[in-house]
Amino acid sequence: xxxxxxxxxxxxxxxxxxxxxxxxxxEVDNHTKKGQWFYFKVYSTKNTKLIIELNVKNSYYNGWxxxxxxxxxxxxxxxxxxxxxxxxxxxFFIFLRNNILFASYLIPFSFEKYRNLKSYLNNFDYxxxxxxxxxxxxxxxQLISCKKRSALKKVWFISQQHSGETLGQFILDSFLHNLVxxxxxxxxxxxxxxxHNANPDxxxxxxxxxxxxxxxxxxxxxxxxxxxxxxxLILQRMQKEGVDxxxxxxxxxxxxxxxxxxxxxxxxxxSLQQRKFEKCLIKSAKIKKLDNINAIKGANDxxxxxxxxxxxFNCVTVLIELPCKFQVGIxxxxxxxxxxxxxxxxxxxxxxx
Ligand SMILES: [Zn+2]
Numbered sequence: 520x521x522x523x524x525x526x527x528x529x530x531x532x533x534x535x536x537x538x539x540x541x542x543x544x545x546e547v548d549n550h551t552k553k554g555q556w557f558y559f560k561v562y563s564t565k566n567t568k569l570i571i572e573l574n575v576k577n578s579y580y581n582g583w584x585x586x587x588x589x590x591x592x593x594x595x596x597x598x599x600x601x602x603x604x605x606x607x608x609x610x611f612f613i614f615l616r617n618n619i620l621f622a623s624y625l626i627p628f629s630f631e632k633y634r635n636l637k638s639y640l641n642n643f644d645y646x647x648x649x650x651x652x653x654x655x656x657x658x659x660x661q662l663i664s665c666k667k668r669s670a671l672k673k674v675w676f677i678s679q680q681h682s683g684e685t686l687g688q689f690i691l692d693s694f695l696h697n698l699v700x701x702x703x704x705x706x707x708x709x710x711x712x713x714x715h716n717a718n719p720d721x722x723x724x725x726x727x728x729x730x731x732x733x734x735x736x737x738x739x740x741x742x743x744x745x746x747x748x749x750x751x752l753i754l755q756r757m758q759k760e761g762v763d764x765x766x767x768x769x770x771x772x773x774x775x776x777x778x779x780x781x782x783x784x785x786x787x788x789x790s791l792q793q794r795k796f797e798k799c800l801i802k803s804a805k806i807k808k809l810d811n812i813n814a815i816k817g818a819n820d821x822x823x824x825x826x827x828x829x830x831x832f833n834c835v836t837v838l839i840e841l842p843c844k845f846q847v848g849i850x851x852x853x854x855x856x857x858x859x860x861x862x863x864x865x866x867x868x869x870x871x872x
Pocket of ligand 1 (some may be wrong): 552680681684737769770
């Protein structure tokens with residue numbers, strides 16, 4: 520039996536492989552002392568049942584109660600398996616019907632899936648993908664834009680500032696596929712700018728939150744020139760294009776629900792547009808506002824995009840938190856697909872305001 524993590528986003532520390540009992544531990548993000556993301560391949564004989572015990576004491580968030588691990592036989596179809604937590608380790612059984620099986624913290628969004636999306640969008644002459652620049656590790660920071668003409672409102676989506684929070688990319692995949700089909704009338708009102716993966720170096724390394732230099736991008740917006748190349752490149756483009764609505768996609772390690780967080784800045788007078796957009800999110804997309812936002816430690820951090828963008832662009836801004844905890848049996852990709860459509864419905868409702 521062997522455990523591998525020598526592939527894109529792969530990350531795990533092997534402690535011991537004894538009989539059918541595999542002991543593993545979280546590997547931390549580089550330049551930091553914490554981790555959360557794991558992604559590994561198990562290679563063994565066919566029809567083997569194994570117990571995997573994964574030490575998670577170095578995690579950023581102790582969100583392991585009711586968490587269920589994601590499993591795949593082919594890195595395409597993913598499902599959750601029942602996972603238990605004893606306060607320091609998560610444990611789950613796996614059955615290898617073939618020789619290979621993959622396990623991951625959340626469903627990884629593959630390069631192949633991203634390539635397929637881009638080649639599909641190539642069929643529409645109003646969609647394009649451009650490079651915003653090259654990251655420290657030589658990855659391309661990309662922007663997808665869809666615009667028919669100079670429309671009234673510029674809508675930005677940004678996903679995976681925290682590289683392990685992969686689920687936002689599934690929402691954007693659904694959003695863009697549906698935008699160019701049933702919802703293309705939205706292009707009369709909006710121009711769309713989509714950063715599918717704001718932290719490709721973090722994805723490459725299998726980090727949960729940080730880029731290759733240990734920077735948490737979503738704490739670096741107010742001081743981008745000295746702190747992060749990714750933030751600088753994105754910000755330059757935002758300033759060039761303009762921003763009217765900005766939706767920043769994240770995943771909450773502690774949550775089993777989707778919710779939104781508005782900006783928390785004391786000296787900012789929330790605009791009528793912001794209130795209207797939030798109403799559309801609640802009514803049309805069925806996304807609730809987080810209760811008791813002020814109780815969250817650090818939620819007023821000026822380096823967070825949700826707090827920084829309204830000051831700079833006077834735009835409507837929300838941070839979306841997607842869950843990391845899913846019950847066994849739920850089709851997570853289908854659920855995320857629906858959320859992508861829900862954003863289109865919210866924008867449709869908002870344009871009628
Ligand atoms: Zn995040």
